[in-house]
Amino acid sequence: METVNTVAEVRNLVRQWRKEGKSIGFVPTMGYLHDGHGSLITRARENDKVVVSIFVNPMQFGENEDFSKYPRDLERDCRFCESLGADLVFSPPPSEIYTPGFCSFVDLSALTDRLCGKSRPGHFRGVCTVVTKLFNIVKPDRAYFGEKDAQQLAVIKRMVQDLNIDVEIIGCPIVREPDGLAKSSRNTYLSSKERKAALVLSRAVRHAEALVGDGIIDSDTVVSALYDIIQSEPLARIDYVKAVRCLTMEDTDKIEPQTLIAIAVYIGKTRLIDNLIVR
Numbered sequence: 001m002e003t004v005n006t007v008a009e010v011r012n013l014v015r016q017w018r019k020e021g022k023s024i025g026f027v028p029t030m031g032y033l034h035d036g037h038g039s040l041i042t043r044a045r046e047n048d049k050v051v052v053s054i055f056v057n058p059m060q061f062g063e064n065e066d067f068s069k070y071p072r073d074l075e076r077d078c079r080f081c082e083s084l085g086a087d088l089v090f091s092p093p094p095s096e097i098y099t100p101g102f103c104s105f106v107d108l109s110a111l112t113d114r115l116c117g118k119s120r121p122g123h124f125r126g127v128c129t130v131v132t133k134l135f136n137i138v139k140p141d142r143a144y145f146g147e148k149d150a151q152q153l154a155v156i157k158r159m160v161q162d163l164n165i166d167v168e169i170i171g172c173p174i175v176r177e178p179d180g181l182a183k184s185s186r187n188t189y190l191s192s193k194e195r196k197a198a199l200v201l202s203r204a205v206r207h208a209e210a211l212v213g214d215g216i217i218d219s220d221t222v223v224s225a226l227y228d229i230i231q232s233e234p235l236a237r238i239d240y241v242k243a244v245r246c247l248t249m250e251d252t253d254k255i256e257p258q259t260l261i262a263i264a265v266y267i268g269k270t271r272l273i274d275n276l277i278v279r
Contacts, residue, residue, distance in 0.1 A: 001082040003089045007137050010051070010090050014139055022048035026140030026167075028131060030056045031091075032071040033080045036175040036183035040144040041084045043172050051138050052081050054091040059098070060126030071188050090138070097133060106132045111158055111249050115151050115262055116273070119239050127152060128159050135165055142168045146175075148182050150260050150275050154247055174274075176202065182274045189270040197235040198267045201274040204229045204241075208261045208276050217255040219243035230265055239264035239271065246277060 004010055017024060025044030029037050031054040044050045054077055061067035074091055081089050105125055111117070112124040135143070145153045153171045160169055175183045180202035181195075190198055204226045211222050226241045244251055246258045255261070259278040264271060 001078070001086055001089065003078055003091060005090070005092050006096055007092070010088070010137050013088060014051075017049050018139075023142075024048070024138065024140045025050045026134070026138050026143045027052045027086075028134050028143065028145075029054055030070065030185070031077050032073060032185040032188070033077045034175075034183045034185065036146055036148065038080065038084055039175050040146060040172050041081060041086055043170065044142070044144050045085055047140075047142060049087045050085065051088045051090060051140065052086045053134055053138070054089060055094075055097065055130070055134075057097075057126055057130045058094055059129055060123050062120055062122060065120070066186075066189075069189075071185055090134075097130065105129050106159065106163075108155060108159060108162075111151070111155050114249055115240060115242060115244070116264060117151065119264065119271075124152070124155050128155065131156060132159070132163070132165070135160075135167055140167055142170055144170050144172055146173075147171045147277060148174045148184070148273065148275065150246070150262060150277065151249055154249060157247075180206070182272075184272060186270055186272065190267060194235060194268045194270065197233050198270075198272055200230050200233040200236050200267075201263060201265055201272055204263060205261070205274050205276050212255055212261075212276075212278055219251075219253050219255055219259075222255060222261065226261075226263065230263070235267055237266040239266060 025047030027040045027044050056070050058067055078089050106128040107125045117124050157169050181198055207229055208222055223241050223243055230236050230238055241263045243255055243259055243261050246260045252259055255278055260275055262275040264273045
């Protein structure tokens with residue numbers, strides 16, 4: 001496995017692979033990798049070559065968010081990528097991605113004004129800008145994103161469609177800890193007491209699954225039940241609990257196939273997300 005930190009190095013390698021007729025799978029990450037990222041890398045092995053980017057993107061963090069505190073361990077991440085069969089890790093400094101005078105952005109006028117987009121203004125502008133740049137640098141055949149960030153997945157799919165970017169976007173299932181907590185780099189922020197309290201998210205998701213399985217399809221009924229569960233945890237503060245359409249993020253009154261039941265909850269100062277996609 002190779003590790004590079006410049007655009008030129010990535011392009012040189014990709015150019016050679018293309019000459020050899022190789023397909024390329026791409027996993028964009030912000031590092032501090034866990035088994036959720038690992039599942040994406042493993043899935044990407046269906047391609048001839050796998051590229052993983054590790055870049056903590058300053059543009060997608062708000063003014064009072066955790067950019068400076070976001071966990072980083074590049075050496076550990078590279079060992080992890082190599083153990084899973086990645087061929088290349090691209091780990092650029094911010095100055096390589098955002099050169100002096102940078103003033104071009106990618107934004108969506110829909111899908112981003114609700115859920116996480118409403119809570120984190122400008123977040124998806126940063127996501128779309130950096131992902132577009134990474135697609136232009138790596139030129140993958142397929143790119144892999146986790147379904148835990150369901151709104152991000154929908155936004156990227158729409159952006160690729162609208163801008164005619166020649167890449168297939170593949171969503172991969174949520175990976176959980178043995179006790180049910182969705183894997184997240186931000187889980188490291190939690191104290192032992194908060195870590196226990198955070199299980200209220202997966203408990204709520206399981207309850208939503210049970211309700212839908214019992215034939216309850218009224219969105220307000222399900223959302224209200226999840227509110228009750230989450231509010232029973234003293235350390236939890238709800239950002240949102242919503243039932244929306246997977247592709248558009250629009251509210252829906254009835255839970256049908258391709259409905260996303262999404263939750264965002266603060267446990268102490270740490271914001272965590274989880275969801276259920278009704279198949």
